[in-house]
Amino acid sequence: MIMTIIRAALNNRSVSRLxxxxxxxxxxxxxxxxxxxxxxxNVYGLxxxxxxxxxxxxxxxKIIFWLTGAVFILTQGTYIYYLIAYRRRPGxxxxxxxxxxxxxxxxxxxxxxxxxxxxxYSNRVWEQIHRPAPDNALTIDVSSYQFGWQFRYPGVSxxxxxxxxxxxxxxxxxxxxxxxxxxxxxxxxxxxxxxVGRPVHVLLHARDVIHSxxxxxxxxxxxxxxxxxxxxxxxxxxxxxxxxxxxxxxxxTGHYNMKAPIKVVSEEEFQKWLTPRQQKNAGxxxxxxxxxxxxxxxxxxxxxxxxxxx
Amino acid sequence: MSASITHDTHLAVDHGAGNHExxxxxxxxxxxxxxxxxxxxxxxxxxxxxxFFLLFGGAMALAMRWQLAFPGHSIPVIGHLLPHGIVNDExxxxxxxxxxxxTMHGTILVFWVVMPLLIGVFGNFLIPLKIGAGDMAxxxxxxxxxxxxxxxxxxxxSAFWVPGGAPGTGWTAYAPLSSVAAYNQTPIxxxxxxxxIFVNGLSSLTGAVNYITTVITMRAPGMTMFRMPLPVxxxxxxxxxxxxxxxxxxxxxxxxxxxxxxxxxxxxxSGYGQPLLWQHLFWFFGHPEVYILILPAMGLTSExxxxxxxxxxxxxxxxxxxxxxxxxxxxxxxxxxxxxxxMNLTLSAAFSVSTMVIAVPSAIKTFNWMGTIWRGSIHYTVxxxxxxxxxxxxxxxxxxxxxxxxxxxxxxVHHTYFIVAHFHYVLFGGSMFAAFAAVYFWFPxxxxxxxxxxxxxxxxxxxxxxxxxxxxxxxxxxxxxxxRRIADPTVYDCLKQLQPLNVVxxxxxxxxxxxxxxxxxxxxxxxxxxxxxxxxxxxxTTLEWTVSHPIPHGxxxxxxxxxxxxxxxxxxxxVKDYLPQNEKAPxxxxxxxx
Numbered sequence: 023m024i025m026t027i028i029r030a031a032l033n034n035r036s037v038s039r040l041x042x043x044x045x046x047x048x049x050x051x052x053x054x055x056x057x058x059x060x061x062x063x064n065v066y067g068l069x070x071x072x073x074x075x076x077x078x079x080x081x082x083x084k085i086i087f088w089l090t091g092a093v094f095i096l097t098q099g100t101y102i103y104y105l106i107a108y109r110r111r112p113g114x115x116x117x118x119x120x121x122x123x124x125x126x127x128x129x130x131x132x133x134x135x136x137x138x139x140x141x142x143y144s145n146r147v148w149e150q151i152h153r154p155a156p157d158n159a160l161t162i163d164v165s166s167y168q169f170g171w172q173f174r175y176p177g178v179s180x181x182x183x184x185x186x187x188x189x190x191x192x193x194x195x196x197x198x199x200x201x202x203x204x205x206x207x208x209x210x211x212x213x214x215x216x217x218v219g220r221p222v223h224v225l226l227h228a229r230d231v232i233h234s235x236x237x238x239x240x241x242x243x244x245x246x247x248x249x250x251x252x253x254x255x256x257x258x259x260x261x262x263x264x265x266x267x268x269x270x271x272x273x274x275t276g277h278y279n280m281k282a283p284i285k286v287v288s289e290e291e292f293q294k295w296l297t298p299r300q301q302k303n304a305g306x307x308x309x310x311x312x313x314x315x316x317x318x319x320x321x322x323x324x325x326x327x328x329x330x331x332x
Numbered sequence: 333m334s335a336s337i338t339h340d341t342h343l344a345v346d347h348g349a350g351n352h353e354x355x356x357x358x359x360x361x362x363x364x365x366x367x368x369x370x371x372x373x374x375x376x377x378x379x380x381x382x383x384f385f386l387l388f389g390g391a392m393a394l395a396m397r398w399q400l401a402f403p404g405h406s407i408p409v410i411g412h413l414l415p416h417g418i419v420n421d422e423x424x425x426x427x428x429x430x431x432x433x434x435t436m437h438g439t440i441l442v443f444w445v446v447m448p449l450l451i452g453v454f455g456n457f458l459i460p461l462k463i464g465a466g467d468m469a470x471x472x473x474x475x476x477x478x479x480x481x482x483x484x485x486x487x488x489x490s491a492f493w494v495p496g497g498a499p500g501t502g503w504t505a506y507a508p509l510s511s512v513a514a515y516n517q518t519p520i521x522x523x524x525x526x527x528x529i530f531v532n533g534l535s536s537l538t539g540a541v542n543y544i545t546t547v548i549t550m551r552a553p554g555m556t557m558f559r560m561p562l563p564v565x566x567x568x569x570x571x572x573x574x575x576x577x578x579x580x581x582x583x584x585x586x587x588x589x590x591x592x593x594x595x596x597x598x599x600x601x602s603g604y605g606q607p608l609l610w611q612h613l614f615w616f617f618g619h620p621e622v623y624i625l626i627l628p629a630m631g632l633t634s635e636x637x638x639x640x641x642x643x644x645x646x647x648x649x650x651x652x653x654x655x656x657x658x659x660x661x662x663x664x665x666x667x668x669x670x671x672x673x674x675m676n677l678t679l680s681a682a683f684s685v686s687t688m689v690i691a692v693p694s695a696i697k698t699f700n701w702m703g704t705i706w707r708g709s710i711h712y713t714v715x716x717x718x719x720x721x722x723x724x725x726x727x728x729x730x731x732x733x734x735x736x737x738x739x740x741x742x743x744x745v746h747h748t749y750f751i752v753a754h755f756h757y758v759l760f761g762g763s764m765f766a767a768f769a770a771v772y773f774w775f776p777x778x779x780x781x782x783x784x785x786x787x788x789x790x791x792x793x794x795x796x797x798x799x800x801x802x803x804x805x806x807x808x809x810x811x812x813x814x815x816r817r818i819a820d821p822t823v824y825d826c827l828k829q830l831q832p833l834n835v836v837x838x839x840x841x842x843x844x845x846x847x848x849x850x851x852x853x854x855x856x857x858x859x860x861x862x863x864x865x866x867x868x869x870x871x872x873t874t875l876e877w878t879v880s881h882p883i884p885h886g887x888x889x890x891x892x893x894x895x896x897x898x899x900x901x902x903x904x905x906x907v908k909d910y911l912p913q914n915e916k917a918p919x920x921x922x923x924x925x926x
Contacts, residue, residue, distance in 0.1 A: 097702070098727065110709045119644065138685070138688060231512075249601020252674050268815055270815045281824065
């Protein structure tokens with residue numbers, strides 16, 4: 023039946039010309055996405071994917087891409103065919119019809135099944151992505167503010183000093199307890215350095231307004247909400263490299279430039295980076311407040327004047 | 333039902349006649365255009381204002397596109413003329429100015445362009461004419477609705493000239509950025525924004541009660557609910573959504589004003605407030621709002637497709653029930669804006685199910701539109717071209733929505749240019765295309781004159797081509813990881829390679845800006861000197877085409893009686909290919925049930 027339609031269409035010159043145009047247009051539209059999964063480093067592709075959960079997300083993107091692509095071609099193809107085939111012609115009246123209930127039932131039921139299946143499948147992956155972080159995960163406290171990031175790594179004890187979001191103030195940006203000996207051991211940085219192959223569990227905090235923890239290569243977006251600890255985000259990098267952490271929630275004047283360098287390194291390099299910093303904090307017994315305030319002094323809580331120029 | 337109709341018709345006739353006497357037609361002074369309770373004049377007031385805001389909001393979009401393609405470069409020619417809160421001394425956009433553009437473009441296009449265009453203009457113009465009523469149920473309230481709208485427009489624009497300038501917190505105004513002066517540094521502008529939204533909400537509410545009352549009580553004899561034209565159904569359902577959704581936004585906006593000015597801490601955690609409360613309130617309004625913006629467009633398009641296909645709307649009742657389903661489901665999907673906001677994860681999963689389900693009625697409508705043109709006798713006119721393009725663009729916007737409805741995919745594409753592409757396909761390719769289609773379609777009835785076809789076709793092709801050139805590459809930008817609402821994508825290493833696409837989008841946007849020129853010229857010129865339009869230029873069946881221009885105040889000299897459904901085209905055995913609603917079918921003809 024489809025062949026009959028095509029043959030009938032091709033017999034008509036203007037129809038065939040328009041059909042060719044339509045097919046050409048589809049090819050361009052589809053081509054932009056068809057290679058989406060392989061391409062990187064050019065304007066068409068997804069960025070490289072460097073986490074395990076990212077791979078799961080990419081596979082769903084692929085499924086939805088081919089599904090919607092097929093629906094797109096079928097509906098738009100049929101639609102364009104109708105627009106050409108049923109244009110006004112002398113002596114050919116329109117068909118008088120108010121509809122067809124069987125068709126209505128079919129095209130109500132079919133999408134319902136497809137969409138529900140997609141919802142169920144998506145939510146299973148969603149649950150897997152958000153299962154509790156494994157025990158061997160490295161826990162890092164991520165603190166966002168207008169307009170920058172700070173990261174708090176565990177000290178020599180291997181455990182982060184406990185914090186309380188209600189204690190977050192400009193003087194105590196991490197909300198830690200100065201009395202606790204672990205507080206002074208915490209390693210505080212402005213670079214986000216993580217080991218490849220090991221689960222990393224981030225505790226997301228915001229000191230002022232809502233920010234978001236967005237890394238396209240990790241396929242990860244999560245808002246950091248003031249007054250809350252978002253504790254369900256963890257990921258495992260599968261390759262090393264340099265990336266950038268971006269704030270992706272409009273947070274004020276300097277929002278566009280609120281970024282931090284990310285380094286995914288081997289476990290060995292990671293230890294080489296972290297251990298001296300841990301030892302430095304453990305060796306010198308500095309008052310907790312001073313230890314915390316030293317890195318924060320570098321960054322003012324108001325917009326740096328440089329953000330006003332591009 | 334029939335009892336109530338008889339009663340209400342009496343009201344309609346009475347009312348129409350009464351106003352006709354009182355209103356001076358002989359002296360159309362300036363007051364005639366400023367305070368006029370005639371629903372047709374109010375529609376024109378909304379149309380003029382919405383077009384002004386369209387040009388203003390569109391110009392802001394062009395400034396944004398310039399900045400994204402050529403970050404930090406002075407805007408040519410007009411850069412120096414822009415206010416200093418937006419540009420620097422060289423005439424290049426500064427980051428805070430970019431945030432203001434993002435905020436005001438979104439706010440103005442949603443509240444001061446698409447809503448008044450679809451609901452204010454066509455709700456006012458079409459409801460009484462299509463149901464055979466003399467005017468709205470409450471004509472003075474109707475004019476009040478326009479003036480509340482106009483005042484709210486003045487308030488929102490005044491934010492540009494207050495100390496601190498206009499807000500830069502996005503049209504979503506997420507708290508606590510919007511609710512704490514120290515964080516946004518524009519407390520006065522933000523307060524004015526909230527007040528403008530509040531007053532605009534009052535305008536929507538007064539309009540909505542009027543539409544609902546008019547549709548329920550003032551239908552002509554024989555005009556049962558299921559004989560109402562689809563635009564009336566669509567705007568009636570939209571009005572119900574407005575009444576349920578708008579008060580939530582108004583309350584939330586008032587809470588921000590209190591937080592900013594009177595020391596409350598609704599959204600501030602240090603005062604035991606909850607930032608996510610704002611998002612729940614905003615999106616509880618915001619998602620029905622999405623359907624408020626698209627339902628009227630769907631209704632208008634359905635009718636235009638039927639008229640120019642010379643066919644009844646395929647599955648009229650399915651269309652109505654699909655719109656009712658969209659209206660109901662629209663209230664339980666707001667959480668899909670908040671999958672990654674810090675909301676409970678299981679709640680996100682639940683919202684993703686309702687979101688997938690709401691795609692079904694939209695799919696039903698698409699299939700029925702295709703059914704409507706199937707085996708039709710399609711007559712290509714400018715309004716038909718826009719209506720045809722609407723369906724196509726709506727399908728693209730709908731399909732890209734499936735990506736974000738899937739919770740894990742949203743984890744990646746949330747707040748990227750993918751979502752910007754998605755909602756512009758629905759709001760511009762959808763709502764605005766339908767608005768253009770409707771403006772051309774009813775132009776002969778509104779002005780009594782025909783528009784210029786050549787200019788109309790130029791407008792269509794430029795809009796269609798440049799729209800896709802602007803917004804299709806944004807899918808790629810989004811999948812490439814480009815964040816929305818950033819003033820300069822080149823500060824990120826991974827986005828630098830996407831810059832050529834940003835230039836393409838900007839070229840498209842410039843073309844889209846130019847496309848409005850033939851439209852504006854066409855409207856202004858044809859309004860004054862276009863050829864006189866016949867009463868029913870499209871051979872259409874609904875009641876508004878039974879009255880000739882100029883339509884008197886009160887619309888119908890004799891209240892029409894309706895004999896059948898709205899879209900009786902190409903009935904076999906009838907000489908003319910349409911049967912108006914107020915004409916009885918000849919005895920030898922049988923109408924198919926719809």
